[in-house]
Amino acid sequence: MANTKAENTISTNYSRIFVRYSTAGDLRAQWEEARTKGATLLPVRSPPRHLTALERLTLTVQAPDIQADIEVELLQILEGLGIVVRVLDLGILDPPSLPMLGTGSPTLPTVRFENSTETPSSHSCPEKRAPERTHDSAVGSSALSWSVDKLTAEWDNLGTAERIRVARYGNRGARGVVLRSNDRTIFSHLLTNPHISTEEIASLAGNAALDPAALRRIAMSTDWLRSAEVVRNLVCNPKLPMPEVERLIRLLSRDELVRLAKSGRARASVKQAVAKRLKASER
Incomplete structure (x- = not known):
């Protein structure tokens, strides 16, 4: 697995962070998402206590034949899950120019914090080191590597952090x-999965258990609104406020x-809004 380093521009006990990607496609998947959404999660189960929110970091991201410095701001520390960083400057890194990830979901990077007291020689040629399997690594025992049957059987035994990892990075089966699952608090994390399909988004859009903030995001x-199915499901979702419903029905033919006016899924207020829209279109 390839590496990533990060240099902390604020004085802490850690001066560098190594984040290792196995392929350029994995690196592209994470940082293209970060560029689009403004932030991304670096998986770290036990973040150093010296890190503080709003701290500015310089990451030297690496994959095979790739190295670039990235300026980020630390937004949040999620104990047991990782650190959320906001992109300030991607520098020379141009994610769209990198090779695209093949079939399947991206492999999680491994993250290692390096103390500033280590000698410079320890940084030389990091891409030639053997992959390190630390407690922050996505190793083979991770739920991300399990079959659908095993994941289903073991789901209730997984902690919240691992469930979120599955939602954010898992393949279609995962x-x-x-x-x-019955853990509805995890549903919203599916929206950050770079490989989620429109069909899956449509399913989430019609799910009344989805967090209202996630519903608004869709x-x-x-x-996602290019799909009539997504729009229909949103409109029929009882949690979607009527002002949003009235906006969205304008997108439907x-x-x-x-069909929506005759649907048993649509609540009365939605049908009234649809009838009003139909009447207006006849003028």
Whole structure:
């Protein structure tokens, strides 16, 4: 697995952070998402206590044949899960120019904090080191590497942090396990999975158990709203406020509106808004 380093520009007991990617595609997946959404999660189960929110860090990200410095701001420390950083400057790194990830989900990077007292020689040629399996590593025993059957059987035994990892980085089968689970607090993390499909988004859009903030996030996405199924499910979701419903029904064709008016899923207030829209379109 390849490496990433990070240099802390604020005085702490740690001067560098190594984050290792196995492929350029894995690096691209994380930092293209970060560029689009403004922030990303670096998996660290036990963040150093000396890190503080709003601290500015310089990351030297590495993958095979790739190295670039990235300026980020530490937004949040999630104990047992990782650190959330906001992108300030990607420097020379241009994620869209990197090779795309093949089939399957991206491999989690491993993260290691290096004390500033270590000698410079310990930094030389990090890409040639053997992969390190620390307690922060996504090793083979991780739930991300399990089959769907095993993940389903062991789901109730997983901690919250590992469930979130599965939601954020799991493949389609793993995401299906999340959707079928009773842990509704994890659903919103599926939205950050770079490989989630429109079909899965449509399923989430119609799920009344989805967090209202996550529902609004779907409702504000121009990409996801290109799907009539996503829009229909949002409109029929009882948690979506009526002002949002009235905005979204404008995106539906007349045929879609007619079907919606007859749907048993739509609440009375939605049907009234649809009828009003249909009447206005006849003028």
